[in-house]
Amino acid sequence: MIQFFHVYKQYFRSNEALSDINLSIERGEFVFLTGASGAGKSTLLKLIYKEEEPSKGQILIDSINSTLIPPGKLYKLRRQIGIVFQDFKLMMNRTVHENVAIPLLVRGEKKAAVEKKVNSTLALVGLSHRKRYLTSHISGGEQQRVAIARAVIGNPKILIADEPTGNLDTELSIEIIRILEKINASGITTIIATHDLNLINLFPKRIIKLDKGQLVLDKASEAV
């Protein structure tokens, strides 16, 4: 599903953010991407959804070399990937419904279909009762669930979450990971970047650990 071949990433006049990364993530896998701040987790995720280009190496997403996708066709890749951010990246002056519906609206889906999918997705993340609320009027935990709903409503093949629990307390963090686990169970490849080892220990999943841009651990879950 996702393959990295000798991938390097170097930002202008800085050290290598990623160095010789080789990895393969299969369809339907649940992976924790971990490492200290600045280890290269976000950079690796950005390379997957092509917000960044590798300085060297190749990345295959569903057998397609992502480095060869022209900017005009980038939307096709993005529609296969749902992304959840630590800072949510929601439109705060819009309702929960409007935020969740965006990925379907950009695809030109019909109003009735959008309505149906928004309702079922909000039910999945337990937010049906907040549908008409302004996003700025709901709690942080609820906002993160809106972001998850937005990420999965388009039925993506891959779900990427960059520190999705970074701003949440332990209880809410566990709840969010459980929701992501439920989504993963439907066959969506799920990659979660987190530096919260306690959280990783609670869920027995594959772990990929980065340190100073290098892949230092890649194995099935165990205490790290």
Add this chain to the structure above:
Amino acid sequence: MKFMLHAVQQALTNILRNKTVNLLCLGIIAFTLLVPGIFNYISFNLDRYISKLSENIEAIFYLKDGGDGSEIERMLQRIQGSLLVKEVGFTSKDRAQAKFSREFPELQYILAEFSNSPFPASIDVKFRADARSVVQIESFIRDIEKNSLVESVQLNLDWARKIALIKKFASFAGLFLSAILLVVSIFIIFNVVKINIFYRRDEINILRLVGATDWYIKTPFLLEGLILGFLGGLLAGGLLLAAIKVFPLYAKFVFTIVKQLIDFRQLPLRIFWELVITGSAIGLLSSFISLRRFIKQAPPG
């Protein structure tokens, strides 16, 4: 069609959602268009005034005695053939004498001294009312004057020359001012639209990340620019109309001469639509450039 409807709806929603920034943008567009609009209107009135005065341009070619009839006929035809000429008439020596007798009966005794008419035959030419052709008229008169039949020319062109000079100056000043203001308008609107887009950069980034095409993102912003420019043009036209209604009342007491010079009757539709079209074009162009630059420079999501 569905996409365009969505884009228009989105553009209008965005305009209403960001009222403060968009009202500011609208005000700036209206003001920057109003200034060239006022100048354009004054220039339009000056044009009309000059055209009205130019209706009286006349020249009288006095002919030498003993001119051949066919040569005079050829000269008349040549004058008549010019597009600058409105009316041409021939006054023979005898008709000139009869005219003198009719107009000055008390001086008839002087004419008794002459066996033949002492007055020269003449060709009277009236020109078309178009201030822009004053230079051409002058050149045409000088050309006819070279004819061997012509003794002298009498023409009332001095004032016309002065008016033409004023007109030339007015046109130049108008063009110069309008060009400067237009550049200033584009610059200001470009930056306002850029701020408007920058203000919503997060929204653009979100749309990009959820798989929106470039056109899906750009179109509502382009329409916003177009709508703001269009409304700004309408507002400028409305303000100009209001100024035209109000200013003469003020000018009546203060600037009597200005009021006489400028005919404050109505705002020509041409100027009104020019403002609206210019506003729309500037709005569209400014958002197009701003959006293009912003999308290129947008920081990663």
